Amino acid sequence: MKDLEALLTDLRRFVAERDWAQFHDPKNLAMLLASEAGELVAEYHWVRGDDADAHSRAPEPRARISDELADVGIALLLLCDRIGLDLPQAIAEKQAKNAIRYPVDAARGRPDRPA
Amino acid sequence: MKDLEALLTDLRRFVAERDWAQFHDPKNLAMLLASEAGELVAEYHWVRGDDADAHSRAPEPRARISDELADVGIALLLLCDRIGLDLPQAIAEKQAKNAIRYPVDAARGRPDRPA
Amino acid sequence: MKDLEALLTDLRRFVAERDWAQFHDPKNLAMLLASEAGELVAEYHWVRGDDADAHSRAPEPRARISDELADVGIALLLLCDRIGLDLPQAIAEKQAKNAIRYPVDAARGRPDRPA
Amino acid sequence: MKDLEALLTDLRRFVAERDWAQFHDPKNLAMLLASEAGELVAEYHWVRGDDADAHSRAPEPRARISDELADVGIALLLLCDRIGLDLPQAIAEKQAKNAIRYPVDAARGRPDRPA
Numbered sequence: 001m002k003d004l005e006a007l008l009t010d011l012r013r014f015v016a017e018r019d020w021a022q023f024h025d026p027k028n029l030a031m032l033l034a035s036e037a038g039e040l041v042a043e044y045h046w047v048r049g050d051d052a053d054a055h056s057r058a059p060e061p062r063a064r065i066s067d068e069l070a071d072v073g074i075a076l077l078l079l080c081d082r083i084g085l086d087l088p089q090a091i092a093e094k095q096a097k098n099a100i101r102y103p104v105d106a107a108r109g110r111p112d113r114p115a
Numbered sequence: 116m117k118d119l120e121a122l123l124t125d126l127r128r129f130v131a132e133r134d135w136a137q138f139h140d141p142k143n144l145a146m147l148l149a150s151e152a153g154e155l156v157a158e159y160h161w162v163r164g165d166d167a168d169a170h171s172r173a174p175e176p177r178a179r180i181s182d183e184l185a186d187v188g189i190a191l192l193l194l195c196d197r198i199g200l201d202l203p204q205a206i207a208e209k210q211a212k213n214a215i216r217y218p219v220d221a222a223r224g225r226p227d228r229p230a
Numbered sequence: 231m232k233d234l235e236a237l238l239t240d241l242r243r244f245v246a247e248r249d250w251a252q253f254h255d256p257k258n259l260a261m262l263l264a265s266e267a268g269e270l271v272a273e274y275h276w277v278r279g280d281d282a283d284a285h286s287r288a289p290e291p292r293a294r295i296s297d298e299l300a301d302v303g304i305a306l307l308l309l310c311d312r313i314g315l316d317l318p319q320a321i322a323e324k325q326a327k328n329a330i331r332y333p334v335d336a337a338r339g340r341p342d343r344p345a
Numbered sequence: 346m347k348d349l350e351a352l353l354t355d356l357r358r359f360v361a362e363r364d365w366a367q368f369h370d371p372k373n374l375a376m377l378l379a380s381e382a383g384e385l386v387a388e389y390h391w392v393r394g395d396d397a398d399a400h401s402r403a404p405e406p407r408a409r410i411s412d413e414l415a416d417v418g419i420a421l422l423l424l425c426d427r428i429g430l431d432l433p434q435a436i437a438e439k440q441a442k443n444a445i446r447y448p449v450d451a452a453r454g455r456p457d458r459p460a
Contacts, residue, residue, distance in 0.1 A: 003118055007203055010210060017219045023226040023391050026180075027159040027167035030152075031257075031390035033187065034264045037145075037152035038383015041271075044142040045376035046341040046368050049279050052142035056198035065141075069195055070209035072148065073202050076187055083171035085181055087188050088122055094185035095125060104132045111138040111276040138276050146275035146372075149379045153268015156386075160261035161253050161456040164394050226391040233348055237433055240440060247449045253456040256410075257389040257397035260382075263417065267375075267382035274372040282372035286428040295371075299425055300439035302378065303432050306417055313401035315411055317418050318352055324415035325355060334362045341368040 004088065008081055011074065026083055033075035040068040119203065123196055126189065141198055148190035155183040234318065238311055241304065256313050263305035270298040349433065353426055356419065371428050378420035385413040 015021055043065050047055045055061050080087045130136055158180050162170045170176050195202045245251055273295050277285045285291050310317045360366055388410050392400045400406050425432045 003203070007206055010207070014210060014213070018217060018222045019224045020222075020226055022224070025164050025167045026171045027162055027164050027261075028390050030156050030159045031261060031264075031386050034149075034152045034156045034261075034268075035383040035387035035390060037149045037187075038264075038380040038386070041145050041149045041376050041383070042380035044145045045373050045380060047142055049140050049142050052140045053198070056141045062198075065198070066200055066205045067209050067212070069191065069200060069202065070205040072152075072187075072191055073206050074209065076184065076191065077206075080184055083168070083177075083180070085184060087184065088118070090181045090185040091122055091188050091192075092125070094182050094189065095129060097182070098129070102133060107133045107135075109134045109137070111135055142376075143275050146271050146376060146379075149376075149383075150268040150272035150275060153265040153271070153379075156261050156268070157265035160258050160265060233433070237436055240437070244440060244443070248447060248452045249454045250452075250456055252454075255394050255397045256401045257392055257394050260386050260389045264379075264382045264386045267379045267417075271375050271379045274375045277372055279370050279372050282370045283428070286371045292428075295428070296430055296435045297439050297442070299421065299430060299432065300435040302382075302417075302421055303436050304439065306414065306421065307436075310414055313398070313407075313410070315414060317414065318348070320411045320415040321352055321418050321422075322355070324412050324419065325359060327412070329359070332363060337363045337365075339364045339367070341365055 004077070008077060011077055012081065015078070024078060024082055026079055029075060029079040029082060033072060033079060036068065036071040036075050040065070040072060043068055119192070123192060126192055127196065130193070139193060139197055141194060144190055144194040144197060148187060148194060151183065151186040151190050155180070155187060158183055234307070238307060241307055242311065245308070254308060254312055256309055259305055259309040259312060263302060263309060266298065266301040266305050270295070270302060273298055349422070353422060356422055357426065360423070369423060369427055371424055374420055374424040374427060378417060378424060381413065381416040381420050385410070385417060388413055 015024065043061060044052060044055070056065055076087070079085075080090075130139065158176060159167060159170070171180055191202070194200075195205075245254065273291060274282060274285070286295055306317070310320075360369065388406060389397060389400070401410055421432070424430075425435075
């Protein structure tokens with residue numbers, strides 16, 4: 001896998017060349033992320049859950065899904081970079097909280113937070 | 116930065132320990148991602164654009180924003196992993212398309228796609 | 231059914247009493263709507279499609295779903311009111327477009343736009 | 346304003362003619378609503394908050410915004426109808442809760458819930 005730093009370097013250059021930092025305040029990037037997430041959801045809304053794995057691997061939808069996931073990832077990386085957040089560290093910290101919030105025994109086979 | 120492979124290893128173990136793969140079909144994970152994106156947006160909806168950078172760095176909102184960005188990142192990684200997609204590669208491919216879609220000269224200072 | 235005008239009258243008073251119009255520019259209300267839509271999606275992400283109707287009528291989730299749908303409706307009405315848009319008319323106009331975009335014969339049993 | 350019942354009658358016929366009820370379980374309609382909300386957000390993400398009112402009334406963006414708001418409204422009405430929920434009543438009930446959650450004096454000029 002290409003590492004995140006290399007991706008960030010590419011994204012920063014892309015934005016700088018187009019003078020787009022002026023549009024990329026964190027509020028606007030959060031909106032970008034939400035709109036890209038909406039496009040991703042649209043790839044699945046008529047697909048049955050039982051068919052969603054196969055749908056994700058069929059060539060034609062997969063190309064679109066790959067693009068939508070990339071768009072979400074780009075928005076996420078741009079926002080983290082804008083506010084100086086180390087995303088992998090944030091994920092590790094959140095997972096540490098999740099491990100407490102969803103104890104293995106109480107959460108096994110139950111996706112919702114135990115009451 | 117912790118690399119993505121290490122994060123994925125942790126996420127896979129977290130899910131396996133709780134037997135949650137049964138809930139994580141791609142459709143459901145796309146929904147998870149959209150709901151987490153919605154929570155992120157909620158951190159900014161009453162913040163003025165001009166204040167959004169400072170808001171993102173003030174300690175109290177930053178802790179929440181960090182968690183929301185992590186939640187989006189977790190959902191994104193889980194979905195990519197579920198469907199066998201290399202996210203950094205997908206981003207690199209999408210950025211190659213974006214470079215054509217938004218030529219530097221036409222797109223400079225204009226965030227929307229040139230007509 | 232209570233009519234939309236009566237709802238709008240109540241919503242306008244609620245906002246005016248709290249001096250919230252200053253926060254309710256259309257951009258912010260679009261974000262509010264998206265965050266409420268995210269909360270609605272969260273009510274269904276672990277529910278199987280085949281169980282979603284029953285889930286929506288079971289008392290405990292229904293109370294939450296009712297609140298989430300109301301929140302989406304409130305955000306939608308506030309935004310339409312802010313920009314002076316007659317929502318029922320906008321829906322009627324969009325449905326006229328949809329009737330052309332999805333002809334009955336081509337669209338029967340096929341939820342996606344015919345190619 | 347056209348009333349909601351008349352809109353629902355039209356929407357029900359549109360869906361029945363296309364045999365789309367099979368796709369319209371509440372989970373899928375929640376996803377539709379979220380994807381339409383994402384498209385609405387995309388109409389505003391590069392617009393400054395101070396310009397968002399004027400943007401919403403300029404002819405060209407307004408036509409798109411009207412369509413996006415209609416799409417959100419259609420998804421919302423379809424979902425409420427599917428689960429037998431009276432949306433205006435749900436809104437009235439939620440507003441009663443909001444009046445308690447956001448007391449006039451504590452909430453004046455403060456859009457977030459008082460701590």
